[in-house]
Amino acid sequence: KDMTGYQNLCRLVTDAHVDGYYYKPRIDREHLARHAEGLVGLSACLGGEIPRALEVDDWDEARRLAGEYGDIFGKDRFFLELQDHGIPEQKRLNEQLLRLAPETGLPLIVHSRDADEDTVALLREGAEKGGLKGVIHCFTATQYLADAALEMGFFISLSGIVTFKNAEALRQVARTVPLDRLLVETDSPYLAPMPMRGKRNEPAYVRYVAETVA
Numbered sequence: 001k002d003m004t005g006y007q008n009l010c011r012l013v014t015d016a017h018v019d020g021y022y023y024k025p026r027i028d029r030e031h032l033a034r035h036a037e038g039l040v041g042l043s044a045c046l047g048g049e050i051p052r053a054l055e056v057d058d059w060d061e062a063r064r065l066a067g068e069y070g071d072i073f074g075k076d077r078f079f080l081e082l083q084d085h086g087i088p089e090q091k092r093l094n095e096q097l098l099r100l101a102p103e104t105g106l107p108l109i110v111h112s113r114d115a116d117e118d119t120v121a122l123l124r125e126g127a128e129k130g131g132l133k134g135v136i137h138c139f140t141a142t143q144y145l146a147d148a149a150l151e152m153g154f155f156i157s158l159s160g161i162v163t164f165k166n167a168e169a170l171r172q173v174a175r176t177v178p179l180d181r182l183l184v185e186t187d188s189p190y191l192a193p194m195p196m197r198g199k200r201n202e203p204a205y206v207r208y209v210a211e212t213v214a
Contacts, residue, residue, distance in 0.1 A: 001038045001039065001040050001077065002038045003038070004037050004038035005037065005038025005039045005040070006038070006203070007038075008035040008036065008037060008038055008039055009039060011035050012027055012031070012032065012035050013025070015027060015031065029068065029069075029072065032072060033072045036072050036073055039073060039077065040073065040077045040078075040079070041069055041072070041073040041077065041078045041079070042078075042079050042080075042081045042109060043066070043069070043078075043079065043080045043081045043097070044081060045081070045083060046087070046089055046090065046093065048081075049065050050062050050065050050066055050069075050080070050100075051093050053065060054093060054096045054097070054100070055089070055093070059100075062096075062100060063100070063103065063104060066078075066080070066100060066104045066106055067104060070104065070105070070106055075105055075106060075107075076107065078106060079106065079107050079108060079109035079134060079135070080097045080100060080101050080104075080106050080107070080108050080109070080134075081097075081108075081109050081111070082094045082097055082098075082108055082109070082110045082111065082122075083111045084111070084112070084115060084118070084119075094122060095122075095126075098122065098123075098125070098126030098129070098132070099126070099129065099130075101126070101130075101132055101133075101134075102126075102129070102130030102131055102132065103130070107133045107134040107135065108132060108133070108134030108135070108154075109134055109135050109137050110123070110134060110135070110136050110137060110149075110154070111137055111138070112136060112141055112145065113140065113141075116141050116142050116144050116145040117144075119141075119145060120144070120145060120148040120149075123148070123149070123152055123154075124148070124152070127152050131153075132152060132153070132154075133153050133154065134154055134155070135154060135155045135156075135157050135183065136149050136154055136155070136156050136157060137157050137185070138157065138158075138159045138161070138185065138187055138191070139156050139157055139158055139159075139170075139173075140159075140161055140170060141173075142173065143172075143173050143176065146173050146176065146177060147176075150177065150178070150181055154181075155181050155182070155183050156174075156177045156181060156182055156183065157182075157183035157184065157185050158170075158174055158182070158183070158184050158185070158209060158213060159184075159185050159186070159187045159191045159193075159209065160186070160187065160191040160192055160193030160194075160196075160197070160201065160205065160208070160209055161191055162174060162193075162209060162212055162213060163193040163194040163197075163208055163209060163212045164193075164194060164197070165194070171212070171213075174213055182213065184206055184209040184210050184213060185206065185209070186201055186202070186203050186205060186206045186209075187201065188200075188201035188202055188203055188205070189201050189202075192205060193205055193206075193208040193209050193212070194208065194212075195208070196208065
C-alpha cells in the first residue's frame, strides 16, 4: 500500500528466509501481525488456508481465519481472492467465497480473463445473496464487465497493459470509469508498461500506468 508496507514486506521476506526457513521460507501469523502495517493481503489460491478449510466444508475454520487475517491487515486490506483457470475446484471455491465475503465483511479481488459473462453472472448471483465489494484486478475486459462491476460497487484496477499500443479498446473503457472507482497497479514483476515493456516490472513503473490513464 505504501513505503511502510514495502519496508515491512522486505523485513518479512528476509526473516522468512533467514529465521523461518524449513524446506521453504515461512513466517507465522504472530510475526506477520507485528509487521502488517501498510501491507495488503489476499486469501490466495486453492492452497491457501481459507480455501483449504472451505474444501472440506469447515466453515467455522474459514470464518475464523478470515476474521484473523482481517484483524491483522485491516478489513479493507485483506481480500478474498476469486480465480478461474478452468479447474473444477476453483468454481466451487468461488461460490463459497461469494458466500463468505458478506458474512465476514471482507472485500473480493477478482481475476477475470476472457470470461466476462461468467464473471458477471457469478458476481450478480453473489450480490443477490448479500452485499459484495472489491476490485476487478488487472482489468482487460469489455465495457460490459466494467459497467456491471461498477453497478455492483466494485473498483476497476488497470495494469501496464493499458499502456500497450494495441490496447486502445481498453483505454476507451478506462475513460468511462469514474475517478473515484479507478485504481492503477503494477502486477510486478510482470506486465511492465510502456516504455519499460520487455523488462522486469517494478512498483515504481506504476507512474506510467497513471500517466496513460490521466
